[in-house]
Amino acid sequence: MAGNNLLFDFLAAIAAASALAMITRRNIFHGAILLLATLLATGGIFLQLQAEYAFAAQLLLFAGGIVLLFVLVAMLLAPGALHHPARFNWRMFAASALVLVVAIEILAFFWARHDATLWPSVAAMPPNNTGTMGDALFRDDLPAFEFASIPLLATIIGVVMLAKRRTE
């Protein structure tokens, strides 16, 4: 049990620190790699919560897709940044620290008043995570699955239209 706690603390610390570092980077490539670190650490937290399929999807979609897109577009739009080292930015640091402090204060306010009987006791997860997800996707929540395909289709069409060269 203690190991479980320690693992969560470790992963959460990595995720928060990487995210904080990411928003203060001047070099967007460093920012993209730190985003990768954040997403991987969060994926580890998913795995610890017995959400194995969500963990694999996070790796594949976020880490392997979205961050790759960021890196490629950054290479396209600011190729010089790949070779320039980053410099520290005090203004950014101050703004982030302020927002973070405010957030923690809000959290502390609610934490101090938390009621232990508010949450139910932890229920057991169904054993076969992928199978249960499959059942939910294709049987129980099928409308949600179908409706989720509409924005994806719109996005594909939109990106193809954007990428077309105008023949005028």
Next chain:
Amino acid sequence: MPAALTILEEFAIDVLDAAAIVGFLLIGLVCVALMDRRISEDLAPQPARRTENLPVLLERLARALQSYGRGLLTENPGRFLPWLASIASVASGIIAFAALSFGPAIHLANLNAGLIFIFAASFLGIYGGVLARGFSVFSGSLAGIARNAMRLASFEVAAALALISGVVLGGSLSVGQIVNAQLDQGAWFIFLAPLGFVLYLASSIAGIDTVARPSVRRVAQADGYIEAETAEKFRWPFGSLGASIHLLIGAGLAATVFGGGWLRPFASYHDHFAGTPVELLDALPPLAASAMAVYLFWLASFEKDNGRRQLMKVASGVCAALFAILTGVLFAPPAALAAVHGAFWFVAKMAAYIYGFLWLRARIPQFRFGRPIRAAWNFLIPVSAVNLVCVAAALVAREQWNWSPAGSIFLATGIGLAIGIWLGLRDIGETRTYGMDADGRQQPIV
């Protein structure tokens, strides 16, 4: 203090397992490199150079690991991205190995969605290729970088579709479940979905180059720069360590999904030797190990190079030790027997896949520029998709309509094969030769 000790206990076994996996991977890398050298030599025999022996290989490996570690501890943030580029594909490969099972209980993690995790972790190797090309000589060509990334993605899609045709037969994404399903159905999935295996092999061969780092450097000349190959004494196959690890992962996946994992051939045949609890077919591993030991020792006398001869003799000794272990464990408790022999069969299947992979790759001509992605999308992916549907149909036919196994295999392979041949012939018919006509325009030569 006691709390720290209990935490250590919780993680100790996992850390040991992880160290064992990394050790196995390093040995595997060395073996892959040696195998590749040997196989490609059969095509174009080269005079044995003194730089080709095992000590140089080990030194190369040690230096690579040392540079990774040094890069981790170095203070200079400007060097971070290049270091990450060098380590990304290797690290992603090592991570992916965590979910593979070498035996009934020999794995680092038994994930429910294990196959997707292995696939996703190996896909992260693309960062190695992308960042490395960004730092290489051709850094101005974003189109090249993006094309490489898309090439890997395309072949990964094709490989995934082919792999899923095996997973459909297994009914689960968990590695343990798939192997147990092959035990239950009495046949490895390579016999139930042969076209899927062939497509997986083809996609892997085509996609393996994309995680490689280019080994071209700018060399200053009197009148500018030229691009020269790096003067390395020993080159890893495919030009990089990361691609070799990805080959090992591909082999592990193929062995698990198509090859029956840690199962012995004819795993449900339980005849015993007279009077002993030892099963007949369990004598195969010791036999194989002893045969290998004798064969290697005999081959060693044919080697002209002294270093090679020593290497052969060492390998023969290793096989003899393996024979001793495999025989000794026959009389051990069943759990140990299952574990050790399971690991042997798994590694043997991986080795067979790797040998076939390297052999094919050495003999198939390289894709021309611009052809690979078209080959993936116009041929491999449609055939993989059709194969997937056919395998699923064959499964339904076998389970619900009570077709015979032979009939269902025919259904699974026949339609996919027919469509593959049709697409292939159509594609061949479309290649044309281009030449210049009198106006200086390129016209196809009819």
Next chain:
Amino acid sequence: MIPIEHYLAFSLVLFAIGAAGALTRRNPIMILMSVAVMLTAANVNLIAFSRLWGTVHGQLFSLFIMADAAAETALGLGILVACMRRRDARGAAEPELSKW
């Protein structure tokens, strides 16, 4: 399982960091990255509660969020590249992208 408050706290902190980035940075790529961090924070929240209740619906919804995050990132980056291309075609000065 660890008490749910830890996950809620972590999710809040991550969301706050993402919000700080999205509101304070001027680089469009950085803004999109901060939005991705915010969506991940929401995912952590969903999956933690899904574990608490012992169902799989939270994880299911987080899958949809991931898919839509990928779509939105792709579209946003596509719009960005198209804008940059237009600006370069009009002969403007070096794009402001290098400023943070």
